[in-house]
Amino acid sequence: MPLMFYIYRAVTWLIGPLTSILFRLRKKIGREDGFRKFERRGFAGMARPKGLLIWVHVASVGEMVTVLPLIRKLLEKFPEAQALLTSGTVTSAKIANDNPHERIIHQYVPMDHPGFAKRFVKHWRPDIGLFVESEIWPNLMHRAEQNNVPLFLINARMSQNSFKNWKRFPISVRHLLNQFNLILAQDSHSCVRYEMLGAKRIITAGNLKYDTPPLPYKATELQKLNQAIGNRPIWLAASTHETEEVSVAETHKNLKDKHPGLLSIIAPRHPQRGESLVKQLTEMNLTIARRSENQTIKADTDIYLADTIGDMGLLYRLCEIAFIGGTLTPRGGQNPLEAARLNTAIFYGPSTENFSEMFTLMKDEDAGRAITTQNDMTDMVDLLLSDATFRKKLSTNALKLIDKNKGATEETLTAVTPFLEKKISR
Template structure:
């Protein structure tokens, strides 16, 4: 019943959805050159042969998929690769990172006619969905066409899981077509199984295999030179409300260590100027990375408002706060990136999105949980004063990240039967060959 209501509403609301997308376009949140793709239209030709479609909502999901996509391109060159996302930021990040021959398209908004148009054009032979963005019409129409679907790095927050359970049969109808469902830990396995998931397997976190990559050597050398020998700490992926908390902690810290520098990387780089203004209002002179200004002796905050430089930022400090973790309900961001470079990690009270890996990091004594500006300032001060503790926690974090890195191998192993079928059939039916 709910599925029919949703389908009817999204059909009838076509003009409203189009109005909403055009408002986003006017605000610079949709790609004007490729806006038609959000309506299911594409001018790019479907490649011949079997086509494997991988969908990730935004930057985090698509970046987590990149090592898998490169592995597929290397080990399964007979498969065409289509990668979809819903944001311009993800498209920009993928532009020079996709393996040769892979194509990117924007996912259509979840209106039945636009979904059918998308699937009619691309005719994928199998679909890999990353994490938890499960659009009901797109899932249902893909399943109706008997296109095999697998869910990778499946993740539901506790709140999302509770919401899904309220819908019972509808949730089962959306989760049920996915097999296998590959999840990072037992907590996620239990959540998906309770919603009707079939063939749910714990394989580890694909984000541990995500290519953090090397920082540009010249840019990293210049950044380090501008910082010099000043002590430094890093806050990554902050959201509104968290910036103020981090800046308040930094102000306390500078009272005892006037030379201390904070590198603050907002989750959305376009907020950089607003974050710099907040810092200035707190009496903390700030420079923007995009502004090109060097970090001077009076600079208190470097705002990392660039795309694609996380590898650089994470190499500037060995104390890292993982944000998105103070506003309960947001669920925290990926702690594996700082773990990969051996940083001592701090985070707020809510790491539900990464509960499994956060618990393993806690058990390894790699992390320090904090609750507010005061405890954050105290934890940073403690680590600054004790290089041995910083090093010990950082090494423990690196060990946990290394253990998680096998997720890519386990994912490829779990997908092997599906990939074998694609290679054997040659995609002849859907490719029209």
């Protein structure tokens, strides 16, 4: 093993006592679950089920929503199996709890400490491990390898920025990547970058996000919001990050006279920012209705602040126009397909590195439009509100793009099935 791994292992051992302090700090800002804190130290929340156990690890909400259909297909194919789904965020745990399955167990992933990792793997003894997208944790992977758990990196992606950073540690990165029995890259750009970093077992399998079903919603909630909004012109700024809300507010102020009754909806990527956003937007002389407080949309409401978790399926069905957040600030962008799948006309800023190939395809197929500045946002919202034919063209092209790129789920099933069948035959 590379020297860097031993250094990492030693450092994570030494800072073990500090993890309690880190946990408390994260809990204060709503990023840890105090009731299940033991799971973050590798202690199990329940007994290991008997039989075949498929371990799937995701980072947060987006990856969890993406991988749930694959998990269900695996459980259909292997009726004797159970799935252990791990993640690291409170929001993802809520998604898992809101979408229960009798054969899926959710646990918080342990912090990447050698002792926590050992405790976790020793208890659960998974038969296979599927890490999703870019989840690479050296101690957890090392302990799994020590216990002969075959590992896969599925729907793997490598942005240009990540590639530049990883190139600084070529020996260590090559060692980590080749701990995976197979890497299934979601696009050709990621595949090439992984190969350049030294990955030996890698294929391009497509992006699981194209196979994901539409986000769920509550019909009663949609009906209630439609009744409150009536015929008002509306648009949505989805999964926004800091500073983007100001651009949305300025766009609203610029257009409210031209489009009487305009309602702008903001769904922040991190709902815990709701309190500070209310203050910020109120200081801009805007009237706010806050979803987390069950505040009603009234005739004079300028901004509906959807500072809640799990409502994107509802909001995309409510609005025909959506700005994809994390693109007007240098965050790399959020997943545009969630909106596209629900017949929404999409536009986005220049920061799209997290989903670069996806946004490139959208541009090539005229399935979404790019903007650069806040003034561009005003012009684009104005155009989309004014031109129903233009809205329809973008949303229709987006649906065609999704249909054209499906198939990653079957590719992934084909790749991992032989390993699971081998486990069963023993």
